[in-house]
Every structure is written in structure tokens, then in C-alpha cells.
Amino acid sequence: MTSTFTNQIGNWNPQLLREFRGRLKPRSLAAAIVISLIGQTLLGLGFSQQTYNPVIERWAGLAETMTWIIPYALFTAGSYYLVSDLNQEEKRGTLNFIRLSPRPSQDILLGKMLGVPILPYIAIGLAIPLHLLASFQSGMPFLFLISYYLTLAIGSFAWFSLAILYGLLSSSRTLAVGQQSVMAVAFAGLTLFFLSPLYFVWNFAVTWQPLGFDVWSAQWDSYRSAPSNRNVPIQWFGQAINQSIWQSQGFTLIVLVIATVLIWLMLVRLFRNPNTTIMSKWQSYAIVSFLEALIIGFFVVTSEQGDFAEISAVTGSWLLYAFNVGLTIVIMLALCPQRASLLDWLRFQKHPQGILRDLVWADKSPAIVAIAINLVIINALYVPWMFLVGVGKENPSVAAIIVLSMTGVLLIYTTVVQQILALRIRNPYTWSMGGLGLWMLVPPIMLAILQIVPDEMPASMMIWTFLGYPFSDFGKPILISSALVGLVAQLCVIVLLVWQFQNHLRTLSRSQSSMIG
């Protein structure tokens, strides 16, 4: 009934064949081809009209423009297709049937990734010959071209994995509000205005830096500054990563591969069980270790990068502080189980595998210990950095206050969020995110408006430290002692909140055992 080729695709990955059959209808296929050809013709015409430029320059213009357009189009269209398809499947309930099949989740998800955006793939694929032709005609460095397409392939794989993750999450959580098409458009917008520019900034600065693209490009553009000025070495843990081909390619590829593996671990788990937390506890440890090491590495620079090294002590301390807070809050929201899961966990405690082991590893257990472990991981890198590179180099006590205040306030946030998620309320995510947002923003704004700031009123340092904003130059000794009071207050509040949460769990546990009987 089916051709050998179709049959082979179907045997290898039924999901891929299903997407081809659903999407490669003559009319849609024709539309994709026509759009691609019209786009290419318009571009080609545009450059061929520039008769005031030599022919080779026109080819170069076309090649460079297409170099920019292809990733933008691919990332944006591909992620829109994926998110919208997954939202639709989840809404219709068809994904459940696929889940019940014996095929491994990764087969299905790979089939989706390769098959759902097949029309954009075809439209963009048809433009590749013209891009290659223009590149060869204008003498674009060959190594750059190889790296360009390799990065494009791996970058798409990583980003589309994230798109699938977002698609699964946005369709199955109450966190997401609004129409499914809005979710897809939102993600595509993020891709277009954030990811794609970031992709180019990163790759031009690191991946493609040693491949001669700049030199090639500058020869067509008399206004551009000399290429040597643009070759700023970028360091990661003091090691230049954009000076040799192997380092620049290797760094980008390894980062992308690790990120993709981590996303896939989450994907496979979530696809199988959409009601669970976004990531498992051990996945959070891996993700936090990876991201913390990746980011901190950029703040470790040798004197060669002199300008940056100077600003990095203070600015770096606060940038990393902000990154750590942001990362922990995201992990916290992804890790804290909701009431139903907590109740399940309480019930299983009849056969405990050891409560500590549960709190560190088990999916449904409260996330406070796991967040504490993540904070230990973060601080394992942040603390040495603070004392060797950051503000701690000059002023160790200030560094200690910053680290402790950050850790304390994040533990308070976690306990409160976990407590809210354990309550019997509607939309607990909205409540916890709203509550957290208010708590993080309103008190400091009020204090600032009322001029209750450390510079004006040194005693207020205790409040600022308590709130997790130990921002001061710590010029006077009273500021440090005031901050210490804030830290003690944090500690008391943590103990109180944990104790209160334990009581809450105990009450829940009792009501559970009386229910089951």
C-alpha cells in the first residue's frame, strides 16, 4: 500500500510519518515552495538592482543577508509550529493515546521535532542552494559556512527541544492563561526578539570569531571599523574561548549538547507523566550546576581582559547575585510539588525509604531541602568567586553578608511558596507567583520612597538585609552590625516557617490517615 521509502520512515519513526501525512498536503506544500521562491526572487532582485556595486559585492550582500535571515526564519517558524501543535494535541486529548503506546517518549518527541515544522524546513531548505551559491560567488570563508550550518542544526535542535518543553508545559498547567495560539505566538515572539539576536551575538563573538567572517564582511563595508578592533577575547574561567577554531567550536557545541541533554531528560519525564513537577530533584541539581558553572566562568577573567576585570569585582558580584536569585526562583517554581502530590507523598510515608533520602530525591516530597541543596551548589561556586574575584577580595565580611542574605531570603521564599502550594486554593501557582512578586518588589520600593535607606538611616540595613537586598558600601561599622541583625532575623523566620510547614504537613498527614482508614 505504501512506498518503500514511506514505509521505512514509518517503521523508523511513526510519528514522523504521521506528521508528514498530516502536513504535506499538495496545497500546503505548494504554498511553502512558492513562498520560499518568491522570497528568494525578491531578495535576488533587490541585490541585482544595485548596479552601482560590483557584481561580487552584490553576491556578498545577498549571502550576508541570507546568513541573517535563515536562522531568524527557522527558529521563529519552527518554534511556533511546535508549540502550537503540542498545545492543540494536549487540548484535543490526542496526546494521551500516544502516551499509551509502547513507543519510547523520545521517539515520539523526535518525530514531532522533525515532522511538525516540515513546511518551514522545506521553505528554508529551498533557500540553502541560493545561500551557498551567493557565498561561494563572494568568497565567504568555507570553514565559516560549515560552522554556520553545524551551529544552525545543533542550535535548532536545542531550541526546538525547549519549544517542545514549553509546549507541553503551557498546555498542561494552570500557570498558562489564555488561548493556545497566544502561547505559541508568545514563544515565537521570544524567539524572534530575544533568542535569535542572542544567537547571532554569541556566535559572532565566540563561535565564528576565528573563522574569518568579520574580515570577509568588512571588505564590503567601508564604514565598518577595522576587524582587529572587534576581536575582543572572551574568557571563560580565564581561558580564551574565541581565539582558536577548536576552542570556539568546541565550547559552543559542548554547551549546546549539555543543555539539550538536560532539556531532553526533562522532556521524556514530563511527556510520560504530565502531572508531575517540571523537573525532578536530581535534574534540578544537574541544571543548577551546569548553569552556575557556565555563567560564573564568564566572570573569571585574567588581566588580559583588563577593562572587564576591573568592573567585574563589584558589578559582577551583583550581576551574579541577581542571576542566582533568578535561577533559584525559577527552580523553586519548577520543583515545588502541589498539594495533591504532597498528599500522595504523605501517604507513602507509611513505607519510608528514609525521610532525608525522600526529601533529597523523591518527586513528590516538599522541595525545601532540595532548594537548600541547590543553594549549596550555587554557593559552592559563588562563595569562592566572591572571595577570590568579587567584593570579598577587598572586604570579606561584606561578601559573607551578601551570600548569607541571599541564601536566607531564598530559603524564606521557598518555604512560603511551598506552603502556599500546599494550601487548598485555586490557582496556587498564580497565588505564589503573585505573592512572591509583591513581597520582592513592594517593601523595597516603599522603603526607598520613604527614604529609609542605609545611607540615610544606617539601622535600616537590617531590614534591607532581611529582605535580601544588602545593597550598601558598608562604609560604617554600624552598617555591618545592623546587617548581622537582619541575618539573625532571617534565620529566626526560616526556623519559624519550616516549623509551621512541618505542622501543616502533620495535620495533612493525620487527615489523610483518617480518610483512608
Place this chain on the structure above:
Amino acid sequence: MTPPPVIATQQLTKQFGDSIAVHQVDLQVQQGEIYGLIGPNGAGKTTLIRMLATAEEPTLGSIAIGGQTLIQNQPNPDIKRRIGFLPDDFPLYDDLLVWDYLDYFARLYYLHEPELSQRLHEILALVDLENKRYSPISTLSRGMKQRLSLARTIIHKPTLLLLDEPVSGLDPVARVQFRQTLKTLQQQGLTIFISSHILSDLEDFCTSIGIMQMGQLVESSELRALYNRDQTQQLIISTMADLAPVEVFLQNHALVHDCKVLPDKHQIAVTFTGTEGDIVALLRSLISQNFPIIDFHRTQESLEDIFIKMGYRQTS
């Protein structure tokens, strides 16, 4: 050695937040049975079926399918291959053709050519959709979509078929067709587990019945055993002449428990406690008394009545 039960659950419990949907259910279904699960809406039937289908994880307790225990948080591919699950809503892909839809699911269950095409033809014939195989799914009627979903459910030759309220929303003709298909499948050796809140839907083809109330399985037994539990039987007798003398005769009979004239039907309904031999003797004595009998038959009490007698809430 007897084969293990196709379904065996132990203390199966599912809790959603603070409410218990299924509570400590111990269920056994043997090979070749058609097991009907009855219960009012909200009794926990769907949750139970979804747990059996691996679509929902139990809070407590265990499930074994064909003797193999389901392991939580694992893909369980071997068990999934044995199960066909048709939920009460049966979402389909409107962008696919009937053939492509079945081909997709067959491949998801590792069917390969040439068996694949052969199986597709076989299954399309079974659900009577052969002439629709190249039609887009969006053009099918509800009954056809339901049959297509059934075809999808059994494409991989499962040994256990789980059907959740399969006949709700079908017109009478489609219901009859559907029952016929189920009987064919049972003859092919499938074990079928089917839920409904309407008892009469299941009565004429189930071999066993379970009743769920408030998350608990309050009754589970073979249909025959249920009927046998009630030893009294009802006889319907009518004559060409006046009913009164017959009534008098019957009231004096030792094994007649109760005797009621149904004037509008010109019949007498008799509650009789004897054996089959006693029924033959009764008919013989009526004939020998020269009553002009034109109808004499036994009626079975409906399951509905039996259940009500047993003290369960009305199930429909």
C-alpha cells in the same frame, strides 16, 4: 496450570487531592470474560479504567495485567502492548485519512509490512469502514468515528480491551452494531472490560458484572451466579378463556408464591419457587385441567430488579 487473571488489582486506590476516586478495589477478571462495570456517574469507573489502561497512576495498591505487575514511573511497554483502551471521548486527528490514522497507530505498536496492511484491511472489515478508508476523518459520522476509534484500539491485537462508556451518544442502530462487534471480538478470545452507567446496555452480553459506588467495588461476580442468587422465578400464563378459574387453581398450588392477574394483557404473572421439573409438572397439570392455555413462559428478572432487591442504588 491455570492462566493468571487478565486483570488483578490489589487494594487499588486513587486519590485526587482531598477526594478519593477509587478506594481499595480488589478486582479479578479472567481470560475471555466480558466484564461490565456499572455505577452511577462519579462512582470512580473512569478512574479505575484509566488506571488499568496505564493512563493514570494509582495512589496506592497494585495492578497486574496478564500476571505482569505494572511498575510505577516506568514506561511498561510490554504491558501497554497487551492493552487496548477506548475512552469515553475519542479524540481523532481530523487532518488524516482513515487508513493513515490506523497505519500510524499500527506502527506505534510496532506492526510492520506486510502484516500491517493485512491487519488494516481485516480491522476495517470488522468495523465496517472498508469503503471509507480513503476518506478524511473529518467527514465521518459520530458512529463511524466511534468504530474507527474501536479499530484503533484493537489494531495491535491486544488481549485486554478496556472500554469506557462506549455506547453513550450512539443511536440505537449503532449500538446494536457495536455490540455485535464486541461479541465477535470476544469470540476471537479478547477479554473485554466495559463500563456503563446504564445497566441494560451491558446485560445481554456481559459474562460478569461489577458495581461501583462511591469509589468502591461493592459487587463483582459472574452474571449466572447473580441470576442464581434469586431462586424465585416468574411465569407468565394466558388462556383463551376467563382467567379467574386458572387463578384459583394456581393459588392452591404449593409452589406458587404469588399470583397476579394482568387484566390489560390478559395474563397471569406467577412467582414460582420450584425447579425446572416442577414447572413442567405445573404446565402438565394445567393442561390436564383442560384450561385453554395459549402462552406459558418463564421470564427472567432483570438485573436492574435484582440489584435493587440486593439493596444497591438504582444504577440507571
